[in-house]
Amino acid sequence: GNSVTQMEGPVTLSEEAFLTINCTYTATGYPSLFWYVQYPGEGLQLLLKATKADDKGSNKGFEATYRKETTSFHLEKGSVQVSDSAVYFCGRRVQGAQKLVFGQGTRLTINP
Amino acid sequence: GAGVSQTPSNKVTEKGKYVELRCDPISGHTALYWYRQSLGQGPEFLIYFQGTGAADDSGLPNDRFFAVRPEGSVSTLKIQRTERGDSAVYLCASSTASDSPLHFGNGTRLTVT
16 A cells, blocks of 8 residues: 555645645655655656654745654645645655655645 | 656557657666656656666566666656556656655656547
8 A cells, every 4th residue: 555645635725824734654664755746737846855753854935844753744834825836745765765655645726 | 957858748549559658867867767647646656777777666567567778868668558547647757866856757648548
């Protein structure tokens, strides 16, 4: 089964709202954790990452903290913009392996 | 600079036919990945190349799927005897090293009728 589970979408928010997209993972050892984003008409691109427990990845106002005790890497943003509308994918890469495994994606729509 | 390029962007084929999908990675990227993304799902890993060799092909669903990277740059994903269930977007990604972020192409949308 899939070892990365994301919050079901779609998610629709108003501009300036607070965003949380939940992500949990299963893996042995200490995987690296990622959030990728796919804007309309574009390829997936890295948003942020964290490689060890308690690390916080951040980019473009988004943050996610690697929580080993809860095996989670939830994505947050304090004030979303219309331009944040996209599909967000959580991913994990097991230590020593190259395969990056993704969750099912969460479609986010921000209304003005 | 140029990103990962995938051709064709769309491919429609009949059930039972053979197809080839091409990926041009970013110049100098030694690692290359193929993923498959079905509607409403996340990308599903197929195969990973380091240089010319397939370092991990554990995601290929069956022996109808095969990929090559003969000179360590361009890669071709080959699907024999296509089935309707093969319809999906096939994504290619490359990276500078095994632990670096992946750079994705826009994908090839394959439709098997």
